Amino acid sequence: MTIALERPVGTTDPATLVDPDMMERLAARITKDHPDTNLTDARRIVGQTAAFLAAGAALPDVALSPSKSVDVGWHTWILHTVDCAAFCDRVAGRFIHHVPTPEGENSEGGPEAERQRTLDALAAAGFRIDHDLWPEAAKMGECSQCHAGCTDSPNGGKM
Template identity: 40%
Template sequence: MTAIAVGLRDPRTLVSPEVCDRLVKLIMRDHDMDRELAERTFGQTLAYLVTAAENPGTPMGPTPAVDLGVHSFVLDTPRYIDFCQEYAGTYLHHIPHLAEERDSQPMVLHGTIQAIRAAGFPLDAELWQAEDVDCHQCYACCHNSPKK
């Protein structure tokens, strides 16, 4: 049997350097982040959105930290629409949850984390509030775990 090395997908390759730079600057401006955190946030935003596009019908959602990048991207509509067309073939809607709708969030977040890893993207444990990126049990890595 021959082992095949599989590399991680780099979310920065999903958009042009110009779009990446623009969105990083928007995130920095809108959310008072330094460049390093804004770059990480946008990278995880791209990984999340592509994973959602590749898994239509699967309940997914970002953490509040990653959602900051989603909001900045959605508001830059020309670039967001181009991105959606390229990766989903349609507009990827962003539907915020109300407090009373958050009962299923731990399971949704866990599924999102698993799907991003399965899609081959690196996961930023801090932004996904995952204590253990390699977790496989729901409450072991969910940001709003009742065990925290």
């Protein structure tokens, strides 16, 4: 699959998509919920989450997957519904729903292919990629916080 370039690769800092006040609210929440994450890294996570959501909105038919870090960011956005809805309306014209891959269902080409598709989509959208936050795609059962079969859900990962 080839993803067409909309902007020159790596020219846009995805953090610029996020209002500064929203950036600070989300970054503070990440550091509160994940004490091993410092504020600087939390801001990086928020920026890469913005790029992931914007790229996914631009390419709704392409199967993308967040990294573990970006999944933490996405779940943090979900907790801040007003910020999340405003961001989604601005970048996508609609709310972007979190739809985890059902247990037992594999993505086309597996996790590495999904990761590469995601990185290609971010690059095609012109976003700088913080490669340290994308060492892998989040795998089923390793989603950081949702309750639909994830390892730390109240039901212990059972659907």
